[in-house]
Amino acid sequence: MPNHKIAIVKGDGIGVDVVNEGMKVLDALAPRYGITWDYTEFPWSSDYYFEHGEMMPSTALKTLEQFNAVFLGAVGHPDIQDNITLDGLLLPIRRRFDQYICLRPSVLYPGVKSPLSGKKPYDIDLAVIRENTEGEYLNIGGFAYHQTPDEVAVQTAVYTKKGCARASDMPSNWQGTGQEKPRHINHQIKRTWIHDHMGWDI
Structure with missing residues (x-):
């Protein structure tokens, strides 16, 4: 065993x-x-x-x-x-x-009541997949003029091509429950960002 x-x-x-x-x-x-x-x-x-x-x-x-x-x-x-x-x-x-992946599945299983009316088992069957180690998580930044009226905080978000690629590949490889038909993949990105992700957008 x-x-x-x-x-x-x-x-x-x-x-x-x-x-x-x-x-x-x-x-x-x-x-x-x-x-x-x-x-x-x-x-x-x-x-x-x-x-x-x-x-x-x-x-x-x-x-x-x-x-x-x-x-x-x-x-x-x-x-x-x-x-x-x-x-x-x-x-x-x-x-x-x-x-490197934050995986958050949300599934309505048989025998479980849903707060949404009229939903049958597996009508709700999705997963939120998020990159988990890069971006702001790299802890690059700091403070200046600490405890003064001009105090400022600076945060740098870092994205590598490798990190973006493997996070983007994860949804295609996610097996899920096997009940979802058809499968759809949505990619969320903020277009207000000037450089972040632009070269590796899916």
């Missing part, structure tokens, strides 16, 4: 609830597919930051290399700036393990 080592990082707030429920789903699937999960939980979160002054230890990424997957919940706290929670935990994990 295959065993998979899963690092559990529940994060903050609703992230804890979502991961707890997700683990129940994994546990229900395990016997059906003849696999086992070996969970190891790490306390990295905003509470960890308040106690240690960092979102995770400097050895965290090396530790996570020992696992088959990382199950990471939402992170964030009203008393901590987003750049600390994001660049202290979430984004380093994405970049280190090249998690």
